[in-house]
Amino acid sequence: MCLTTANLFASKGYQVSVLEVLTPGPLNEFLHPSIRQKYLNRKSKWSIGTMRKLVHIMKEYNVVHVHMRHVYRYVFLASLFTKKKLILHDHFNTFPENWKSKVIFRILLKRKIYVSVNQIGSKWATDFLQLSPDRVFNVSNIIIPKNVKTGKHNSNKLVLVSNIKPEKYIEFIIPLALEINRKDSSVVIDVIGKIMDKRYYKEILTQLKTYGIQDRVRFITNVDSVQDVLCNYALGLHFSKKESGPLVLLEYLAQSLPFVAYRTGEVAEKLYTSLPMFFMTNHDELAWSEKVLDLRHQEIDYTVLNTVFNANNSIEEYFNQWLRIYERSLY
Template sequence: MKIGITCYPTYGGSGVVATELGIELAARGHQVHFITSSQPFRLTGREANIHFHEVSVSTYPLFEYPPYDLALATRMAEVADFYALDLLHVHYAIPHSVSALLASEMIESHSVPARRRRLPFITTLHGTDITLVGLDPSYLPITRFGIERSHGVTAISAHLRERTREAFHIDGEIEVIRNFVNCDLYVRRPDLVAEMRPRFAEPGEHLLVHLSNFRPVKRVLDVIAVFARVAQTIPARLMLIGDGPDRSSAEQLALRYGVQDRIHFLGKQDNVHDLLPVADLMLMPSEMESFGLAALEAMACGVPAIATRVGGVPELIEDKQNGFLFEVGDVDGMAASAIDVLRNPSRLEVISQAARRTAQEQFCATRIIPLYEEYYRRVLERNA
């Protein structure tokens, strides 16, 4: 198949999933065309069967804000026409689904009759496009319209599917296809861990990790609070991978707790698959997670997560089996759990193995990508 993929090419979960999906599809022989404002950060530009098409937005004095959604629709239609794409797959509803709708209608009403055809598009819902931005009164009607006019809709968790139906009164099909991880890439390699761990922790110290875009919903300040309690009790250090609006506040809180010299602020990293296996535990105290991709990536590396019982996280983590679940804001409970399991190496090993097994048996790319391929075929057959 020839597939056009549009996403936000940033460090957010939707962009990561879309990019990894394109990489996996290309590896399976499909021709993948990324149509985005810049090259997705996880692409190297050397992947076979992957093409990148930049969306450029003209600036004009009349426009207070450049009309990116219209430029995107135009570029989608151009790429679909030139490369004879079979379908478009857009990630994050706003504004990508509406741009795809415009592109689809442009192709169907092509000025050259011989080139008129159907161009189905699929919208994948990722979370805040539904639970936060999409519920804004300014965007709710257009978000609902884009979803309803999509030829196919998927959600990354059953929780998100139900939230979408309740909030937008969507009665049509929403296929649940959960996030995935490349289990061959995200894996604990003892030799690599032995090489890299001394950079972040001394012998006898425990190492915790947090990975996010440091937005308020990720509650990175709770990460600092949990770690400070852990570090007061047992020797420990913390890796913070990512960046965002709450980084400065996190640094200030670390200073107040007096743990700034035990925290590695690593910023945005492309090689998280090398960093995650070095840790013992992940902290993910988010206020909302539609799935919890960061936790899945850690679990695939044999690093269980201490997380919050929100959104789609319970579809990934089974409390006290392959990780730990707490209520939002329960920093004392999270810290006590971390201390308890870190002091018990045999229990930590059992839970680490269960975390890895969950990733392998339920969320590996080899299991999830065929679900997308089958869904593409169903949408194409319905719209032949």
């Protein structure tokens, strides 16, 4: 979401910079050409020199928008020397409710702005942390759609777009692939994402080989722009049991790709009202395989998918929400 928000404001003429706290990543090729990139190159949390550098950088800007709690904690220390009113953009989907967390977060967020990507987070901030409601906001994530690809979706190929780590429940692909392969051995599932947990990844590969379906599930880890390749698939998948989004469902819809997903997260709840047939409330591989194979052969009304996507992905509304938040952070 850093890229989405930065590029959106830059495209409207605002002066935007993006600061990477650790080593430079691959952001450059995805940023609007007017955006300035800065690098902290932090080697240690306790480096006084790096902290001074961060303080100096922060003093240049009117608005400091911080993604993720762990980054915010570090930037908060620097803010003590700048008196900047930080914005915490919280992407987490877990919200601790114990006295220690309450004390820590109330200190971190005193006279600051808290923005959650779901209503559960904003309610936690106002009800549990007892933050002032005028400094708590809920902004659902969006994506910037690329031109919808034309052509017939490959009916034998399914896709799961997800980084590879236990939290995403990727291992469900094993019983699901087994069940699908039993009914239709022509189906292949591609998993597109970065390997975040090598041990977990290797365990899945081992099990796939054990069951003899290593050629039915393929991992593709070098795709930077997922929307560019979704036209190659008949159906998207999403297994995760707990999400704040999941944003990938909007990416599927942006490319008119139907999907089968576990019902969890803010985005899923919004889409469910229009597309209930795309969601599951369990992880029973038999039920999933039947749903997947049924949808794969159904005639899809792509105009409906496009309408639902536009109704749940308003770029202008997203921009106006963040503009109001930025203005609020100035006083």
